[in-house]
Amino acid sequence: MSLEYSEEMLSAYLDGESTPAETALIERLLKEDAAIQEQLAEFTDVGRLLRDIPRTPAPAGLADEILAKIATSTPSGEVIPKTVAQSGSRGGIRIWLSTVIAASVLGMASLLILRQDHVATDAKSVATLAESSEPPMTYEILDTGADAWKSGLVAFSRQDDLGATGSASSLPENQQLPTIVSLGRDEIVQQLRLLGDPPQSGDEYSLLANFDDVPILVDFTVIDVQKSLGELQVLLKHHNVEQVHLKDRSGKELQAPDQGIVAVRLDLAEPQLEQFLCAVPALDATLFVSAGKPVSETDWISAVDDQKHTKADSAGLGGGSLSRARSNVEEILTEPQQSMASLNDGIEAKPTRPGETTHADVREQKFQFSLGRKSVLKQQTAAITATATPNASTLNYSMSGKEPQGLGLELSEDVVTPFELGRQPPSPSRPGVVKRNTPANRFAIPPATATPQLYELDNRQRRTLSATEEIVPDRTLLRQRAKPGSPADKDPAAPVDRVRAYLILREEQK
């Protein structure tokens, strides 16, 4: 097949990067075609003009600044213990994470190796991911210097400050600060396995960690990915650590031992968000807020299923994640009617006089709804109370007992607020659960002193919070959920608009 000339070929020729056949062709054409000679001269001129731009020398003192900053760490990642004099300086977190990621979609298994060294100086974390074709997944603690590491997949220690950027709230000052934080093994394994594709620089990940039985959220950004000789090294930069506040239905802050609810705020580019959502067990609800149009109840209901996400996307609210959330809600919202009918059947002795209250036996209810494409059967046991209204024309029902805790969601500070079934929300401006997240506060962590504006869920919305089943990740589905024609659809690695998601999770009470 004869080789055809192209300008791109000429450009490569100029750089000495053309193939021998291309080079021969170009050199032959240059002898006989003045236009190509002219083009080559123009390319050459462009290069010369660029190279003529003066080079800006590094600012004076930059080298000294760099050397001052490396004074407390070593090139092996170890950290020189701080002296008393240094202890007032900013602390940080270092994670050495060595892992082999399974590209599950590609049928590759992975070897996950974690390694951790002690305290860092300035919020830098390093992860090393080594690829392997070994099929079985095994785990190995490379650094067994501290027993604490053995219990957690990833661990890091802290000294005097958990906030690398200062943008997030740190743990309360009066709390006794443990020195080791262990991220849950299963959570990280799930998340890393879901990566499938190697991380890209700029990717951001949020990991839910258990900080001495206090749930915290740890955000990382991949700032460097180095691939060579079959190894993949990922340099992570620690962003922030923030405590997740939890309250029970009475408003009392939950203590770690009895804590069954976890709220997570995610603020990720959509592909990572999808991955993380699918890695989180016991996902109860997902609410998405973007800087664009606020999500209205109508929006939620408008989505019918995963295949009909175009409308959701057209609202400028993000892609497949939102679609999936809406789909969940839509399907779940079909359930309350059945539930009420079931309640009526469950009341054995209905009140007959105004104000009379009767109690039904504790009974079991079953709810079925869908999360993603997984059907979830939820069983709950509840005591049902029926109260006749003064005119006895209607009955109010409430459930108590072992039914799952009702949840409300505050969208600006990740606070889970109680919700009591049968009680109407205290007239929020809109009885929804979504508050517009304006551009001004979208990426800002509200000050700790801010009074959160709480929203409570009505009965119907409450149903969205009842699932406790783990979601089965399916990257294929995730890819399909990308908005048709969107950058994420054309190129899964392409950056997409960030979406803030608030999850409500519940871990099964044992």
Added chain:
Amino acid sequence: MKSDDVRLIDLTLAGNRDAFGELVVRYQDRLFATLVHMLGSAHDARDVTQDAFLSAFEKLHTFRKESSFYSWLFRIAYNAAVTNRRKLKRRSGSIDARLADTGDEPTDPNPASDPTHKLKAEENIHQVREALERLAPEYRDAIILKEFEGMKYDDIAEILDCPVGTVRSRIHRARIELKEILSRVVEAEPETP
């Protein structure tokens, strides 16, 4: 790879921080200058340069000496630059303001030249910078790595994490667009009497 770089790296790994300081001094100007072109801001370039050296120091033990230290360092810096660019978006403001942020004065390679020639040379540099700024980031990065860093396509592909064919295409597109932008500038200039 420069044998002297290897020696300095070995010394650094043995605990000699001054050796790493030599590496910093050796490469900071080159790295910073390229980052200024990529980011269009001396301030951002300074931050990224600093981050890159710090990261390089912390993971120096993972550096495989098959490639050059600078290439390895630059990969770190480039990824940090991409993150920086993504987070900060493109700062608003005029190109002039952006260029003012590069923090340098155009220098004349021939100081003995007459003032008119000097002004013209400065104007040319300004126009080329402006044209470079107007390129899409993926084109700009590719042509900068080629023309400023003198990298081979393979190395550029590794840094940009894309196929070599894509690098080849981007560099070509960058040249075409630069040529067109600069041609329009020339056409728009009034004729010198």
